[in-house]
Amino acid sequence: MTSDQALAHVIDRLERGGVGYLLVGALSSNLYGVPRATDDADVEVSFDGFDVVSFATGLGEEFRLDRQMMIEGFTGTVRYVLHHEPSGFTIELFRLGTDPHHEERFSRRRRLRVAECRSEAWVSTAEDVVIQKLRWARRKDLDDIVNLIAVSGDGLDWKYVDRWTNVHGTSGLLADLRAEAGH
Amino acid sequence: MPPEEKLLAGARLFDRVRLRMMEGIRALHPTWNDHQIVVECRRRLAVVRAREERGIYTPVDPS
Numbered sequence: 483m484t485s486d487q488a489l490a491h492v493i494d495r496l497e498r499g500g501v502g503y504l505l506v507g508a509l510s511s512n513l514y515g516v517p518r519a520t521d522d523a524d525v526e527v528s529f530d531g532f533d534v535v536s537f538a539t540g541l542g543e544e545f546r547l548d549r550q551m552m553i554e555g556f557t558g559t560v561r562y563v564l565h566h567e568p569s570g571f572t573i574e575l576f577r578l579g580t581d582p583h584h585e586e587r588f589s590r591r592r593r594l595r596v597a598e599c600r601s602e603a604w605v606s607t608a609e610d611v612v613i614q615k616l617r618w619a620r621r622k623d624l625d626d627i628v629n630l631i632a633v634s635g636d637g638l639d640w641k642y643v644d645r646w647t648n649v650h651g652t653s654g655l656l657a658d659l660r661a662e663a664g665h
Numbered sequence: 666m667p668p669e670e671k672l673l674a675g676a677r678l679f680d681r682v683r684l685r686m687m688e689g690i691r692a693l694h695p696t697w698n699d700h701q702i703v704v705e706c707r708r709r710l711a712v713v714r715a716r717e718e719r720g721i722y723t724p725v726d727p728s
Contacts, residue, residue, distance in 0.1 A: 484676075484677070484680050485676035485677065485679050485680045486673040486676040486677045486680070488676075489673060489676050490673065505672070508675050509672055509673075509675060512671050512672065512674055512675045513668055513671050513672050517666070517671055517674035517675055517678065518675060518678065519675060519678035519679045519681070519682045520675035520676065520678075520679055521679050521683075521710055521714070522714075523675075523676065550724055550725075551724070551725040552722040552723065552724055552725060553722065553723055553724075553725045554721060554722055555720070555721055555722070555723065556721070560725060561722065569679075569680060569683070570683060570706065570707060570710060571676060571679060571680075594668060594669065594672065595668075595669045596669050596672050596673065597669045597670050597672070597673055598673060603672070605672065618721065620717055620721075622717070
């Protein structure tokens with residue numbers, strides 16, 4: 483199984499299991515901006531009735547669940563990491579928590595057909611990609627934001643973006659990146 | 666590229682990058698076997714990941 487096949491397999495299993503989930507991170511920014519290589523897929527999951535150990539076991543022998551949970555410092559979100567051993571690709575499962583933006587992001591998620599998947603998948607909106615990546619603000623996140631705004635900026639709901647960046651204190655950074663993107 | 670292709674493009678590109686990286690490692694270390702090359706490839710990716718995640722993630726005690 484290649485990396486994209488491994489990811490499609492995980493999406494299919496989430497869909498078939500009726501799990502509430504949302505593809506976020508680089509997967510989503512690739513969708514709205516300029517695709518770049520990524521060695522991981524970020525998936526936000528509603529853990530209501532979701533057993534991560536059983537899920538990982540059901541994926542098959544090519545997958546391994548890292549038993550070490552991690553917590554993300556900005557939002558307090560718990561993360562589990564699934565390793566796809568043959569390809570080195572990882573799928574990060576984030577437990578949907580009580581972060582107000584994450585809750586709204588989940589409610590705004592949209593459906594999209596995905597190549598190699600049997601069904602459609604839930605993906606983050608472009609606005610929510612920008613808002614979340616501004617919070618992390620790593621070099622690659624900032625590049626993703628600039629590319630996304632340059633490609634898709636005209637279609638964004640900027641009132642929604644501004645509302646959350648005011649809450650998160652990232653409005654100044656957003657203004658700088660919009661200028662860099664020529665928007 | 667249609668949207669349904671773009672969503673998985675990052676993973677496909679990663680496979681290509683990983684292959685190129687392994688070719689580079691093999692060129693630098695012609696006596697290494699496949700396992701050694703895979704180990705070095707994983708080490709490099711882990712180093713980059715650790716740098717990117719520094720200050721963002723902390724381990725959680727399951728108990």
